[in-house]
Amino acid sequence: MLVGRKYRLMLTPEQAEMAEGFGNICRAVWNTGLEQRRGYRRRGAWIGYVQQAREMAEAKAEHSWLKAAPSHILQQALRDLDQACRTHGTFRVRWKAKQRWQPSFRFPDPRHLSVERLGRKRARVRLPKLGWVAFRWSRPLGGSVKSATVTRDGKHWYVSFLVEDGTREPAVSLERGRVGVDRGVVTLAATSDGQFLDRGFITPGEAERYRRLQQQLARTRKGSKRRKACQGKMRAIMRRVRDRRQDFHARSACQIVDGNALVVLEDLNTAGMTATARGTATEPGTRVRQKAGLNRAILDKGWHSFELAVRNRARRTGAVVRTVNPAHTSTTCPACGHVHPDNRKSQAKFVCTVCGHTGHADTVGAKNTLARGHVGHRAWRPRRQPVREAPTSVNPQGISALAIEAGISSASAAGGSPSPSYET
Numbered sequence: 001m002l003v004g005r006k007y008r009l010m011l012t013p014e015q016a017e018m019a020e021g022f023g024n025i026c027r028a029v030w031n032t033g034l035e036q037r038r039g040y041r042r043r044g045a046w047i048g049y050v051q052q053a054r055e056m057a058e059a060k061a062e063h064s065w066l067k068a069a070p071s072h073i074l075q076q077a078l079r080d081l082d083q084a085c086r087t088h089g090t091f092r093v094r095w096k097a098k099q100r101w102q103p104s105f106r107f108p109d110p111r112h113l114s115v116e117r118l119g120r121k122r123a124r125v126r127l128p129k130l131g132w133v134a135f136r137w138s139r140p141l142g143g144s145v146k147s148a149t150v151t152r153d154g155k156h157w158y159v160s161f162l163v164e165d166g167t168r169e170p171a172v173s174l175e176r177g178r179v180g181v182d183r184g185v186v187t188l189a190a191t192s193d194g195q196f197l198d199r200g201f202i203t204p205g206e207a208e209r210y211r212r213l214q215q216q217l218a219r220t221r222k223g224s225k226r227r228k229a230c231q232g233k234m235r236a237i238m239r240r241v242r243d244r245r246q247d248f249h250a251r252s253a254c255q256i257v258d259g260n261a262l263v264v265l266e267d268l269n270t271a272g273m274t275a276t277a278r279g280t281a282t283e284p285g286t287r288v289r290q291k292a293g294l295n296r297a298i299l300d301k302g303w304h305s306f307e308l309a310v311r312n313r314a315r316r317t318g319a320v321v322r323t324v325n326p327a328h329t330s331t332t333c334p335a336c337g338h339v340h341p342d343n344r345k346s347q348a349k350f351v352c353t354v355c356g357h358t359g360h361a362d363t364v365g366a367k368n369t370l371a372r373g374h375v376g377h378r379a380w381r382p383r384r385q386p387v388r389e390a391p392t393s394v395n396p397q398g399i400s401a402l403a404i405e406a407g408i409s410s411a412s413a414a415g416g417s418p419s420p421s422y423e424t
């Protein structure tokens with residue numbers, strides 16, 4: 001199984017300068033390549049990776065600055081560009097602007113890379129042209145290196161190795177549980193078995209400091225040194241917030257996925273939802289833009305990155321991750337199937353107007369999400385007959401649908417063992 005391993009690099013000042021240069025050349029190659037592709041598209045033609053790579057090799061004779069960077073990383077930049085254009089369309093791919101850009105380049109060939117461990121916490125990697133670079137051995141590599149990506153994030157440089165760890169992806173999870181997850185603005189995730197996973201990602205002190213820096217930034221001139229320093233400090237705060245969030249996502253994903261064969265999430269249009277969250281949280285109309293950055297940090301639970309963490313964990317355990325249509329999940333009664341907005345008394349409280357079923361609205365949402373994931377959302381209709389509590393109820397359709405997805409025939413799944421009970 002391919003896994004990622006990221007370490008902090010200890011570049012010497014000369015190496016850092018060189019790496020910065022590599023990054024700039026990659027950026028230039030990306031932008032030139034993109035311009036060329038757009039030119040071709042405007043004429044109704046198409047240029048692909050192979051031709052671009054050949055032209056770049058020829059261009060080296062004329063533009064000697066291209067030779068300063070290892071040719072593999074430049075080819076990789078063109079390959080990434082090719083991929084981006086194929087996925088998003090040539091005119092949707094963005095320029096790598098100098099202001100936004102954090103240097104990043106990949107060495108795609110493992111034959112040019114060698115890693116050596118030097119001590120308990122020290123190791124080094126040999127990278128083309130940069131030579132031996134020390135890095136902090138913060139965790140074992142655990143396999144053979146396939147490629148290495150060097151990036152800078154603020155002041156620090158990092159190397160991410162793609163590692164083949166020699167394990168096989170489990171085809172099917174041996175667990176028996178199943179869980180529905182409801183993601184929200186107030187709580188990151190509520191599960192169908194009643195768990196609530198959440199934490200604040202920014203501390204009050206950081207929020208205050210960030211607010212001051214925003215004011216300070218407004219008083220600086222564009223392009224000034226003070227502005228740059230101020231932006232650096234702001235980014236440092238946001239980086240800590242981001243790291244905290246990522247860490248929490250990874251932990252929560254383990255908590256949710258482990259022990260379950262099926263994980264059901266709502267299919268969220270994250271981009272559209274963040275926009276509304278931003279709008280409702282700020283005073284409409286006044287200073288929305290200035291406050292947006294901070295509010296985003298407070299509000300942002302990182303739904304998309306959480307889903308990625310769940311899928312990543314599921315890859316290791318063999319659990320199936322499904323997404324279902326989230327419409328009315330928070331207003332449907334999990335006990336009798338009655339759908340009405342009045343069922344939801346407040347943000348947190350759910351009381352069914354027909355049968356009187358009560359629960360936390362997020363848990364109810366998660367139960368309904370799970371119920372839909374069982375049978376597939378196309379075929380799903382609210383249940384008419386009272387059934388047992390959602391997380392513990394299992395219908396045979398759900399098992400066979402899951403088994404088919406996991407690649408087992410439904411006969412062996414249904415006949416292999418007596419109907420299991422899913423008591424919590």
Ligand SMILES: [Zn+2]
Binds near residue numbers: 333334338352353355
């Ligand atoms: Zn009801």
